[in-house]
Amino acid sequence: MLKFYQKVIILGLSLLLAWAGWKGLNALFYQGTASALNQSGEGIRMKKINKSLEDWKKELSPEQFRVLFQKGTETAFTGKYNDFWEEGVYLCAACGTPLFRSEDKYDHGTGWPSFKESFSEANLEYHDDLSLGRHRIEVRCAVCGGHLGHLFYDGPAPGGKHFCINSAAMNFKPAEEARKELPQVATFAAGCFWGVEYKFSQLTGVLDTVVGYSGGKTVNPTYRQVLSGKTGHAESVQVLFDPRVISYEQLVRKFFELHDPTQYNRQGPDYGPNYRSAIFYHDQQQKKIAEQVKAELQQSGRYQKKIVTEISPFRSFYRAEDYHQKYYQKKLGPICSNE
Numbered sequence: 001m002l003k004f005y006q007k008v009i010i011l012g013l014s015l016l017l018a019w020a021g022w023k024g025l026n027a028l029f030y031q032g033t034a035s036a037l038n039q040s041g042e043g044i045r046m047k048k049i050n051k052s053l054e055d056w057k058k059e060l061s062p063e064q065f066r067v068l069f070q071k072g073t074e075t076a077f078t079g080k081y082n083d084f085w086e087e088g089v090y091l092c093a094a095c096g097t098p099l100f101r102s103e104d105k106y107d108h109g110t111g112w113p114s115f116k117e118s119f120s121e122a123n124l125e126y127h128d129d130l131s132l133g134r135h136r137i138e139v140r141c142a143v144c145g146g147h148l149g150h151l152f153y154d155g156p157a158p159g160g161k162h163f164c165i166n167s168a169a170m171n172f173k174p175a176e177e178a179r180k181e182l183p184q185v186a187t188f189a190a191g192c193f194w195g196v197e198y199k200f201s202q203l204t205g206v207l208d209t210v211v212g213y214s215g216g217k218t219v220n221p222t223y224r225q226v227l228s229g230k231t232g233h234a235e236s237v238q239v240l241f242d243p244r245v246i247s248y249e250q251l252v253r254k255f256f257e258l259h260d261p262t263q264y265n266r267q268g269p270d271y272g273p274n275y276r277s278a279i280f281y282h283d284q285q286q287k288k289i290a291e292q293v294k295a296e297l298q299q300s301g302r303y304q305k306k307i308v309t310e311i312s313p314f315r316s317f318y319r320a321e322d323y324h325q326k327y328y329q330k331k332l333g334p335i336c337s338n339e
C-alpha cells in the first residue's frame with residue numbers, strides 16, 4: 001500500500017510528464033510555422049496607425065473594409081490584381097504602406113495575387129490563424145493592422161515563400177512614382193545581428209530594421225538551424241530607409257565601420273558561416289555602390305588584411321524569431337560578443 005506522500009509524488013510526476021508531453025506536441029506542431037516565423041505584433045514599432053473601425057469604414061470601399069478589417073477573402077480570380085503585370089509597388093489599400101513589388105509577383109494559379117518576397121519584412125506582421133480548422137500564417141500590414149492574406153511555403157525556389165494576398169487589400173503605384181517617393185531596403189550581414197541591428201537603427205533616415213536569415217538555402221530556418229552553420233544563411237539585418245535622408249552608400253560605409261570585414265566566417269569569438277560579412281544587394285545600383293566602397297576601402301590602407309565581405313544578390317530574407325527583434329532596445333539579455 002502506498003503512503004500518502006508517495007501518492008502525492010506520483011501524481012505530481014504524472015502531471016509534470018503530461019505537461020512536458022503537451023509542450024512537446026505543441027513544439028512539433030508549430031515547427032516551421034508562425035511561431036518559428038514570429039509574431040511581430042509584440043515587437044517595437046516606430047509607427048502605428050490606430051484608427052477606429054468606424055473611421056476605416058468611412059474611408060474604404062465595402063469590399064476593402066470587409067477584407068482588411070473583417071478578415072474577408074475575395075472570390076478567387078475576381079481581384080483586380082490577379083492577372084495584372086505592370087511594373088511598380090503594391091501598397092496597403094488602407095494606410096499606403098509599401099507591401100510587395102511587381103518583380104516578386106508570380107502566378108501561383110490559385111486566383112489571388114501571389115508574391116515570393118515582401119517589400120520589407122518591417123512592413124508585415126504574422127499571426128497564427130486556425131480559422132479553417134488547420135494552421136495557416138495570416139499576413140497583416142504592420143502599420144495599420146489590416147488583414148492582407150496568408151503566407152505559405154509552397155512558393156517558387158529558392159525562397160519557397162508564397163504570399164497569397166487579396167487584391168482588395170492593395171493599391172498599385174507605378175514604378176516611376178514609386179522610385180521617387182518610397183523608402184528603400186538594404187540587407188547586410190556583419191556578425192551577431194543584435195548589435196548590427198541596433199547600430200543601424202540609430203541612424204537618421206533609417207525607418208525600421210528587422211533581423212533575420214539571408215543568403216542560404218534552407219526555407220524558413222529557425223535560429224538553431226542557422227546556428228548549426230549548415231543552412232548557408234547568415235545572421236542578417238534588413239534596413240528600411242528613406243533615401244532622401246540617408247543614401248545607400250552611407251549605409252554601406254556604416255556597415256564596414258561597425259564590424260571587421262577582414263575576418264572570414266567570423267566576428268570576434270563568433271565563428272561560422274552564419275557570422276560572415278556580406279552585402280546582399282537588391283538591384284544593380286546597390287551592387288555597384290557596394291563594390292565601389294569595398295574597393296575604395298581596400299585601397300585606402302585602412303585594413304592590413306584583405307576585405308572578405310561577400311557581395312551577392314539578395315534572394316530571400318526570413319524574419320528571425322520575435323525575441324531577437326530589437327533585442328538591445330528590449331534589454332533582454334547579454335550584449336553581442338562583437339561589441
Ligand SMILES: [Zn+2]
Binds near residue numbers: 093094141
Ligand atoms: Zn496598412
